[in-house]
Amino acid sequence: MIRHFAWIDLFYLVAALRWTLALTGVAFVGGTCVGALIALMRFSYLGPLRFLGNLYTQVVQGTPLLVWIFALYFGLAIFGFSVDAWTAAACALSIYAGAFLGEIWRGALLAIPRTQWEAGASLGLGFLHQLRYVIVPQALRVGTPPTVGFLVQLIKDTSLASTIGFVELTREGQTTTAATFQPFSVYLTVAGLYFLICFPLTQWSRRLERTFHVTR
């Protein structure tokens, strides 16, 4: 039974968009935790920590996100861990986001001149105090625009979760297409919905870039 692409379908798509946003949110929080750890490891004085942080970044950045999603969803099941689609997608996206955010933030920390560390040290501040009061506040300014930029990337990457049957915006689009057989209008609508979320973020990221450029 083939029916037309109707208002009710748009409603379902918007409803599915909630899950895209929820997945993005969880992945961003997870990626933030992993990324902060990786950035600090790669910044540490301890060689082994630096090595591990670097290894993590290289491995994750050098492998496709889709493979991580499959590995967690199908792969772990073989060892007897049954992982649901939501958990597998959230974990894979967190692992992936962590590698990229870690790299962005390490760059932001490196962008702060060595003389700022020295000024803090010379006043008798310890390493963590230098980091907290002197370096990180300045690095946040540098790191925020690319972080928001990456968030846009992450929103779009959640569409890969559709491959393991997680019903987010893209998956809902596939279902709707199957029912209506109108792929062009359906996927155009899906694209439009992604754009409506991503475009304001991109603009925001640009504005941040300009503001920080002026004040620095």
Place this chain on the structure above:
Amino acid sequence: MSLVEITDVTKQFGALKVLDRISLHVERGEIIAIIGRSGSGKSTLLRCINGLEPIQSGRIVVDGITVNDPKTDLRRLRQRVGIVFQSYNLFPHLSVARNITLAPTVAKGMPAQDAIKIAHDVLRRVGLEDKINAFPDQLSGGQQQRVAIARSLAMQPTLMLFDEITSALDPELTGEVIKVLEDMASSGMTMLLVTHEMGFARRFGSRVVFMHGGRIHEQGPAADTLAHPKTRELETFLSAVLH
């Protein structure tokens, strides 16, 4: 016991010997001008005194604390030794007040109210009390450097190090910074300055130390040494600096 005791210090960057068996004792209240060509090791010597640069051999003791002992907590040392840099190095994201109160509150655990009181005091000493709420980028170079001095003074140091603090300033701004140095000199502060300000060195310096090739080539009472250099290298250097 001298406030600063530098004994036989050698410092290398790779194969390059920057400090070559340097020995120097500084008494309390002394004002020492360290002069010499760029690359002669004078800034490095200053940075070794508060532990910013590690040394390969020798011994540095400041106020009873052995700087090059791995067991030494450098934070404790640096709370007593202020350093002011050529490029000011203020914290650009913090107000003048916070630049000054950060270390006293965070490193020394001083209550915020006391720290603010000190901030007012030290800013008055450098003539910038009205700038307490400004941000570094709203100040001129000379004003930023005076804030940097105030920031160091707020830690109530026993020793102040100055690393070419007027070299990045326009000539008309140097005067206001020199004025602050003169006030500090009159208040009895022990000061080590790497400087090209021969006028200041002559009038306020108790001693001049001339560095050449990583060694102390000549030293003596400031006015006398500058007027009658004994070595040819110092004579050449002085004639180049003074035209």
